[in-house]
Amino acid sequence: MKLPLSTEKMLAIVACSFALGVAVIGGVSVSVANHGRVVMGVQSEGHSLAGMTENEVRHFFLEKARTKLARDAVVVTAGPQKWSIKPQDIDLAPDVEGAVEAAYGVGRHGSVLRNTTDQMRLAIFGTNVKLSATFDADKLAAKVQDIAASLARAPQNATLTIAANGGVNHHAAVIGRKADPDAVITDVTPKLTALALTARAEIPIEEAAPAVTDADLAAADTVLASYTTRYYPGDRGQNIAIAAEKLSGITVKPTGTFSFNDTVGARTAAAGYKTAGVIVDGEPAEGIGGGVCQVSSTLYNAILLAGLTPTVRSSHALPSAYCPPGLDATVADGLIDFQFQNRLPHSIHLLTTADGSRLTVYVLGTRADLGGKTVKLESDGSRLHPSVYRLYLAGGEVVEREFLHTDTYSS
Numbered sequence: 001m002k003l004p005l006s007t008e009k010m011l012a013i014v015a016c017s018f019a020l021g022v023a024v025i026g027g028v029s030v031s032v033a034n035h036g037r038v039v040m041g042v043q044s045e046g047h048s049l050a051g052m053t054e055n056e057v058r059h060f061f062l063e064k065a066r067t068k069l070a071r072d073a074v075v076v077t078a079g080p081q082k083w084s085i086k087p088q089d090i091d092l093a094p095d096v097e098g099a100v101e102a103a104y105g106v107g108r109h110g111s112v113l114r115n116t117t118d119q120m121r122l123a124i125f126g127t128n129v130k131l132s133a134t135f136d137a138d139k140l141a142a143k144v145q146d147i148a149a150s151l152a153r154a155p156q157n158a159t160l161t162i163a164a165n166g167g168v169n170h171h172a173a174v175i176g177r178k179a180d181p182d183a184v185i186t187d188v189t190p191k192l193t194a195l196a197l198t199a200r201a202e203i204p205i206e207e208a209a210p211a212v213t214d215a216d217l218a219a220a221d222t223v224l225a226s227y228t229t230r231y232y233p234g235d236r237g238q239n240i241a242i243a244a245e246k247l248s249g250i251t252v253k254p255t256g257t258f259s260f261n262d263t264v265g266a267r268t269a270a271a272g273y274k275t276a277g278v279i280v281d282g283e284p285a286e287g288i289g290g291g292v293c294q295v296s297s298t299l300y301n302a303i304l305l306a307g308l309t310p311t312v313r314s315s316h317a318l319p320s321a322y323c324p325p326g327l328d329a330t331v332a333d334g335l336i337d338f339q340f341q342n343r344l345p346h347s348i349h350l351l352t353t354a355d356g357s358r359l360t361v362y363v364l365g366t367r368a369d370l371g372g373k374t375v376k377l378e379s380d381g382s383r384l385h386p387s388v389y390r391l392y393l394a395g396g397e398v399v400e401r402e403f404l405h406t407d408t409y410s411s
Helices: 005-033 054-069 096-104 112-125 137-151 181-193 235-247 260-264 292-305
Strands: 042-044 074-078 081-085 159-162 168-171 176-179 199-202 205-208 222-230 257-259 275-280 283-288 309-312 339-341 348-354 358-365 374-382 385-394 397-406
Touching (some): 042 054, 081 137, 159 358, 235 260, 235 292, 235 358, 292 309, 292 374
Antiparallel strands (some): 309 339, 374 385, 385 397
């Protein structure tokens, strides 16, 4: 049966009024039930807080904070190694009052209608209040950086030394490593802020290969050559010792080029060099680092005898007292360099000794690279105009004669 239009309107108005009445009564009931207590639907990580007073909520979060702070704040691992950072180490402080306000204050700070609406919504859908925290970021960074520093290790090159029997001792390379503290800090910061303890993080470690590996020197089995010059103790002798030490332990790989100036560095007072005799514009003089040319000249003779190839070399203006004419190699900061290239099949390794009166440069390498030959140096011409040759001998006989250079000295 179809009702008159006015009757349908009347029924709709009654239905709406009833629904509104139910909503109002429900809202008022919820508001009355929540008076002075946490509203229905509020919980913290699975624990209902509904019906608690403000002090009860505070006690709840204080207990939760106490339980969490009894744990380590952070645990950093690197493989089997482990480091713990305590809450007090980084001033970790739970924000209890903030959590109390978030739990107890919800649905209380708006208008009556807004509060009633919020409380009804929370009664149906609920909300989760989490306990957060603050901490001292600088203290956390310092702790993690200390851990990273304890893991750091500089790479070390493989090296050689001369054995008592004249052979070669091999010393293994060491792989370097560098830990990344920033990655740990980025990982644990949000966990600490959320008081999600214990925050755990594996610190990333990057390995760094040494420039000279065990494989680079694996074939070295002998002293290919050595050369010795004599000097006197004193400031000049100190300069010689400093420069010689810079050479010792240097490896030159096949096709690699050695630069004396790049290896030894600038000869300055800050580097320990003293003022001693030098040659300037063909005349004896005094200068910082005097005597270093004896080191480059001693090295020059050693690499020639080892079958290596000089690529940049200059003679002094005057003949040197510590080596034969034509076999010196002068150097000067930023002006004159001595360089050689390793054209042998395997790496060579330099060692030096300077005992206060004798400077010796050793070239260690692979015996087979010289093909069973021995090397000697020969010069002809006058003292002021010598020509230098390198001789390769097999069975005592010269099988190759290599012209190196002709020098002209001032008288």
